[in-house]
Amino acid sequence: MAEYSHVEMIAYTGSRVLEDETIVFVGTGLPIVAAAYAQYTHAPGLLMIYEAGSLAPILDMGMPLSVGDTRAGRKATFLKGLCSAFELTQRGYADYAFIGGAQIDMYGNLCSTMQGDDYGKPRVRFPGSGGAGAMAANCEKTIAIMVLEKRRFVKQLDFVTSIGFGDGSPDYREKAGVMGSGPYRVITNQALFGFCEDTRRMKLLEVKPGVKPSDIQDLVEFELIIPSDVKDMKEPSEEDLRILRDEIDKEGYFLKRQVQK
Amino acid sequence: MKKVSSDIKKISQIKYQEKSLEYWGPTPDEARKIMVNKSKALKDKRTTLKEAVQEHVKDGINLGIGGFVNTRVPFAAVQEVVRQGVRDLTLSFQSNSICVELLAGAMILDPDRVSIKRAEFAWWGYEIIGIAPLLRYLTTNGLIEVDDYTNYGMSVRFKAAAMGIPFIPIRDHGGSDMELVNKGTMMECPYTGRNVYLVPACHPDVGLVHVSAADMNGNARIFGALCTCPEIAMASTYSIVTAEKIIAEENIRNFPNMTEIPHPAVDSLVERPYGAYPGACYGFHWFDMDHIKMFRAAGEEFRQTGDKTKLKQYYDEYVFGCEDYDDFLEKISYKTLKKLNKLDGGQPIVLT
Numbered sequence: 001m002a003e004y005s006h007v008e009m010i011a012y013t014g015s016r017v018l019e020d021e022t023i024v025f026v027g028t029g030l031p032i033v034a035a036a037y038a039q040y041t042h043a044p045g046l047l048m049i050y051e052a053g054s055l056a057p058i059l060d061m062g063m064p065l066s067v068g069d070t071r072a073g074r075k076a077t078f079l080k081g082l083c084s085a086f087e088l089t090q091r092g093y094a095d096y097a098f099i100g101g102a103q104i105d106m107y108g109n110l111c112s113t114m115q116g117d118d119y120g121k122p123r124v125r126f127p128g129s130g131g132a133g134a135m136a137a138n139c140e141k142t143i144a145i146m147v148l149e150k151r152r153f154v155k156q157l158d159f160v161t162s163i164g165f166g167d168g169s170p171d172y173r174e175k176a177g178v179m180g181s182g183p184y185r186v187i188t189n190q191a192l193f194g195f196c197e198d199t200r201r202m203k204l205l206e207v208k209p210g211v212k213p214s215d216i217q218d219l220v221e222f223e224l225i226i227p228s229d230v231k232d233m234k235e236p237s238e239e240d241l242r243i244l245r246d247e248i249d250k251e252g253y254f255l256k257r258q259v260q261k
Numbered sequence: 262m263k264k265v266s267s268d269i270k271k272i273s274q275i276k277y278q279e280k281s282l283e284y285w286g287p288t289p290d291e292a293r294k295i296m297v298n299k300s301k302a303l304k305d306k307r308t309t310l311k312e313a314v315q316e317h318v319k320d321g322i323n324l325g326i327g328g329f330v331n332t333r334v335p336f337a338a339v340q341e342v343v344r345q346g347v348r349d350l351t352l353s354f355q356s357n358s359i360c361v362e363l364l365a366g367a368m369i370l371d372p373d374r375v376s377i378k379r380a381e382f383a384w385w386g387y388e389i390i391g392i393a394p395l396l397r398y399l400t401t402n403g404l405i406e407v408d409d410y411t412n413y414g415m416s417v418r419f420k421a422a423a424m425g426i427p428f429i430p431i432r433d434h435g436g437s438d439m440e441l442v443n444k445g446t447m448m449e450c451p452y453t454g455r456n457v458y459l460v461p462a463c464h465p466d467v468g469l470v471h472v473s474a475a476d477m478n479g480n481a482r483i484f485g486a487l488c489t490c491p492e493i494a495m496a497s498t499y500s501i502v503t504a505e506k507i508i509a510e511e512n513i514r515n516f517p518n519m520t521e522i523p524h525p526a527v528d529s530l531v532e533r534p535y536g537a538y539p540g541a542c543y544g545f546h547w548f549d550m551d552h553i554k555m556f557r558a559a560g561e562e563f564r565q566t567g568d569k570t571k572l573k574q575y576y577d578e579y580v581f582g583c584e585d586y587d588d589f590l591e592k593i594s595y596k597t598l599k600k601l602n603k604l605d606g607g608q609p610i611v612l613t
Contacts, residue, residue: 052486068332081487086413119277125400127386134411137433163436176267176436177456
């Protein structure tokens with residue numbers, strides 16, 4: 001088996017989740033790598049929205065380092081501003097949101113605002129929602145990229161930035177006034193998660209070959225739903241890695257980095 | 262309309278002070294009155310940044326900042342604001358990096374010269390380069406009040422102001438802690454009976470926007486992502502617009518569809534090549550990662566060690582050591598600017 005890094009596995013798994021002829025609203029970093037890789041391989045008709053205002057750009061200048069990067073607007077089919085990009089999501093044009101966060105809970109709610117218990121004086125302050133809160137609300141399905149660690153897969157978020165299934169009640173999202181159907185997949189380097197239709201709780205779908213479901217549970221603070229048919233995650237081949245490294249992220253801006261804290 | 266709420270309180274444990282439903286800047290009525298009383302003449306609005314900032318940027322104002330993170334940010338204008346000094350600012354923007362960090366650093370070095378009282382925003386950081394150290398310092402020490410929205414929330418607040426309406430119903434924030442802590446409110450929709458989130462219009466007293474090109478009257482074209490620049494210029498009671506290039510009024514009249522900001526929304530216009538540097542300006546230059554990293558590193562060193570030496574050095578060299586932006590650009594090498602021009606990739610823009 002080819003040697004691959006954590007971030008390569010995340011990008012590769014992210015790409016597998018995306019279907020052809022859909023629109024994905026991407027955040028900076030690995031979501032762009034995953035979407036570009038999907039376009040290069042199984043989903044040539046996948047299109048990206050970047051929140052600064054572009055739809056369906058062609059990334060022939062290299063990876064955008066920011067979702068507002070000139071490169072993210074290059075050869076787009078439609079290029080306006082933030083209002084326009086997010087209004088596409090409210091109206092139902094965006095199939096997937098591809099976001100990250102510092103913490104996630106069992107219902108797929110995400111925190112990227114702060115840690116601590118006092119909003120007026122946080123213990124740690126993160127950049128804030130940015131587009132994530134709006135993407136999780138109104139793209140149809142939310143895909144989250146996370147580092148699999150106990151301090152990140154938590155029972156209680158310090159601050160709910162991006163809505164998931166809330167407290168798990170069937171009408172939580174409706175009462176919240178949001179439009180999308182909510183959390184769909186959570187991608188980590190060692191496990192792929194989905195959500196149980198009945199309870200809206202996080203469910204283990206796939207594990208990295210050689211890893212046991214109980215190993216994954218040990219890295220998660222809340223109780224996972226672990227079905228009997230957990231599958232092995234597909235690993236990238238030499239050719240997949242060549243494409244990721246030499247064709248997609250040529251400059252190594254994202255794949256050569258460690259996952260950000 | 263009936264006030265309602267989502268079930269966020271069932272899952273949230275955050276302690277917060279409820280914000281009163283009031284504007285952190287001019288009310289829609291005040292903003293309209295100022296606009297009504299202005300001359301709408303098509304006239305030459307060109308001036309210098311020094312004069313524009315002197316005229317409009319006063320203590321206690323809401324300062325709206327255009328661009329997005331490090332794209333087409335009004336860095337030249339912000340630098341002049343820091344140079345002249347202003348206190349008790351309210352900042353309003355969606356996502357920004359170096360402009361807001363430059364104001365924050367100035368406050369840390371000398372709060373009698375520059376101070377931020379509060380900020381309404383969605384995102385404050387450097388994306389791939391890292392978190393914003395000075396935001397972290399100011400917030401974790403309780404030195405500024407913050408008001409969190411999504412990028413859509415802030416953008417559409419400017420849009421509502423640009424539309425002349427007091428609030429706008431939207432489909433996000435509900436069910437997140439932002440519903441509790443920000444100035445939006447959940448109401449029952451009179452038509453569908455469903456919950457819908459309302460956010461207040463945001464009228465900055467002064468908006469700072471950098472554009473690709475404008476004629477001398479202020480009719481502005483923007484290429485690349487518009488970010489929220491047209492809305493911010495239209496929402497602000499006074500706008501200071503810097504332009505990469507000044508073009509002929511005839512060019513504007515030949516392609517009026519390309520005007521993103523109409524002239525009455527511009528009060529001061531400054532021809533300012535590289536006005537977004539070290540941010541990027543589509544069709545002109547890419548961003549200067551090295552300069553951004555250098556400034557961020559100075560802030561990060563202060564946050565981690567409390568030592569302000571490097572931070573102070575940056576301001577002494579690049580802000581206070583410069584009479585104006587030309588002096589600042591003089592310190593950036595020709596080779597650097599040439600490289601950044603090349604990295605733009607020659608994005609097609611229309612100046613004719």
